[in-house]
Amino acid sequence: MLEIKNLHARIAEDETEILRGVDLTVNAGEVHAIMGPNGSGKSTLSYVLAGKDDYEITEGEVLFNGENMLDMDPDERAAAGMFLAFQYPIEIPGVATMEFLKTAMNAQRKARGEDVLSIPDFMKRVKAAASHLNVSMDMLKRPLNVGFSGGEKKRAEILQMSLLEPKLCVLDETDSGLDIDALRVVSDGVNKLRSPERAMVVITHYQRLLDHIVPDVVHVLSKGKIVKTGDKDLALDLEKHGYAEYIDTAA
């Protein structure tokens, strides 16, 4: 589903290289976890996949279902099924969450040549998804992310993800800011979306998320490169011993 080959990316503004040859293949149905020290480039990788124009690709390619994803605009990538749950979700003042959800769902449907949702159909979907994630109707009336607590923002991200039904989900530290109960609710929401047709990349620092969302493959990203790949036990190992061993390998 997703093939990243020798991807190099730098900050457009000052040309600092952040990604230095990332190779990663994620097949449909798989969940990959990416771990790694602060500042190693995890969020940058997620932004580059989503098409943020703060970054320039200097080398390499990204294929999404065989298509060159780097040629697509961010909204085209979204319509093609790429979803990013942000590490820091952005506030959209004045726009009710419900309104935002409807606009986003219909924008993607139109881009794919599908009919827009009828209001009752839309409401039915939102109500179902919101109740699974313990998101109240009151919250859906508030402007998106404005004044939401850290945990509410993360739940709102996963709510959007479940309604947009993407093919590729990239979750950037979705566990941060969640209390223990919310972590379970959100993880259940994510697990519900696991399917043979869908791939997931889960960026996290902590095993506790991977206890709930059990990954097929775990990668360590350090200084803009994947330095170690293993199965779910790699995460347990990291939890015990830290990154030192793998970072040395990279150096």
Next chain:
Amino acid sequence: MPAVQETIEQVKAIDVDQYKYGFVTDIESEKGAKGLSEETVRFLSAKKNEPQWMTDWRLDALRRFQQMDEPDWARVSYPKIDFDDLYYWAAPKSVEGPKSLDEVDPELLATYAKLGIPLAEQEILAGVEPKNRVAVDAVFDSVSVVTTFKEELKKAGVIFCSISEAVREYPDLVKKYLGSVVPITDNYYATLNSAVFSDGSFVYIPEGVRCPMELSTYFRINEQNTGQFERTLIIAEKGSYVSYLEGCTAPQRDENQLHAAVVELVALDDAEIKYSTVQNWYPGDKDGKGGIYNFVTKRGDCRGKNSKISWTQVETGSAITWKYPSCILRGENSRGEFYSIAVSNGHQQIDSGTKMIHLGKNTSSRVISKGISAGKSENTYRGLISAHRKASNARNFTQCDSLLIGQDCGAHTVPYIESKNASAQFEHEATTSKISDDQMFYCLQRGLSEEEAVALIVNGFVKDVIQQLPMEFAVEAQKLISISLEGSVG
């Protein structure tokens, strides 16, 4: 709000690089002589078959105008206007006073059809229930070409006609109220207007009558080098109610054109006037060439107790906007409201706001202003809230928000507050925000296009004011705002 979706649909359906209303109607027209002089005024007055008192009133204004200087306190800059290089009278040849619909020149009817203005009485605005009929006074350059639903309104006792007709047919009302809210010498442009005003609407709602339909005037400038000087007078007698809407467009031309209007509203005891404007004069091209200079004096007098006047404006057009719809809160318990959305893009300059003058006891006012600046435009809110000695318990709430799109535009807020009564309570809140790159990226990541993202955020920003517009115009206004902001990002 489904209107947001509709906005997006409509924006997409329209060729957005073009000012949609920029076409010129090819119609034979008659112009007066160029230049501002006693002769011009006499010619104009004669053209309208005005009584002597009206001619004298105009001449008085002209003499005073000639002794006045152009004000320079607004945050707008433009080359000096040469009043002797303008025409003050232009009218389609086929029009000799307002006629019935089937006598109107088909070319003119076609123009209004193209503008989407329903002139036929059986016709209705798209998507509007038949019960929400709108009576229209259509003003083309210097004359009113037709006023619809006149007879039906007359049955309710409502007078709705062109101001020219009112001067001839209802001289007592006009004499009593014209210039009573905006005096001849009020300000430079109002004085000019008093001398040379061409046409506009006259509305009289008798005591206790709730006007049975929405009234509206549609102003169109067509002729080149011709100023348009509209004059509108609305009188709401005791316990009456009227909702009135004004719209305006002009062809796309390289030269700047002058529009200097005066609007006077009078609300007597327990009366209410709701005045809405959707202003979409040609704003000039992307390099700032051409566009309308819009210098407007609009003022409402809450003359009676418990009266209410509310101004709602959506300003998207004009190269220069200089406009401060105001309320004089004279009657006890009277209330003034000002809801404004001012959108500037390209090289547009807007200096707009309101004045709430609290004179009577227990008067209250509310001001909600939303300024959106994009491109290289400058957008200033200028507002005065004042309480006079006798205005005990005066209340005002002002909320003034600016939204910036891009790096090269400016937003400014200039509030003046004067209180001569210790019991007055004035509250002022102001915010400035920007559509950030992060917000845009977030929306794009969810599948919205840039246009959809801007429309969504802007619609969220203006929704408090949009809700104040008569329902049938709210969608129209949203569409207009989105079109005006086309090309402001990316």
